[in-house]
Amino acid sequence: MIEVEVKARVDDPKQLERSIIELGATPIGIDTQTDTYFNAEDRDFGKTDEALRIRVQDGKSFLTYKGPKLDKISKTRKEVEVKIIDPKNMGQILTLLGFLPVSTVIKKRKNFRIGDFFIALDEVRDLGNFIEIEISVNDAKNSDEKVQSIFKFMEKLGISRELTIRKSYLEMILEKNK
């Protein structure tokens, strides 16, 4: 699956939430997500632009791999996810295979949906507030068009393309802790 994604920092999350709902988005739930990121022994995911993560979200857990970003303007990348039952054992297996935990990102995520857009309003511990808009496509061929449609939606929310960010929360946390 290809996740077409655009992200931006948010100054006034309450105002932005009102704007999203005014534009017709439906709230679909709030999650608390604790994401532990791993790095490989034999290659640095920071350099290869990959990510490997265990997410624990309100009692549910997922293992996720993200491939390198596929364009120069968005956070679009290949993403594969598996629901897992025991995140502690999963972490142990990853460590035994040579993947070591690097850092943890904790956030409260408000989810919205409008058409085929998934919108997340994130309050990230130590980093602040962000919006992420995402569309899943099967094929990278269609991603450019989807990126442009997300940019257009962002503009309606008063967020110009120049304000979007391509850095992951993990990269931001690691920079902050340097």
Added chain:
Amino acid sequence: MIEVEVKARVDDPKQLERSIIELGATPIGIDTQTDTYFNAEDRDFGKTDEALRIRVQDGKSFLTYKGPKLDKISKTRKEVEVKIIDPKNMGQILTLLGFLPVSTVIKKRKNFRIGDFFIALDEVRDLGNFIEIEISVNDAKNSDEKVQSIFKFMEKLGISRELTIRKSYLEMILEKNK
């Protein structure tokens, strides 16, 4: 978790099943298991004596890591397992991380329990019939004593210690296909 395990080839599985039940074991179900084994790009699990496997068993799926054997007489080793929901996505993540599928072992397993022993009577495609007796312990310190108690039980079934096998089904399949 340490899995203390002893295994042997079986000539007459029906007779052996009767003997197991006569000794007081309780049948606890029959599974069909399809195990896909992966090898690492940066180290050969055949040489490091590790194993990484996705098991699909009657609609349930598991990811399992097995460490090197811990003694010279049994198949005792560290084992960590996670129940997973989507084995296809798990296989894709492993491949993206540099682990490639090597071979698949398919078997019908009849499970029995007696005390803290788990007994499996396996009918393995292309390999034949085997018995595996297993005890889980938290600490490798107690494993020697447990191995000896399994050997004693095996003897009651007419299987002498010399007839036990330390090779995995994967190793046997790979040897056969050479």
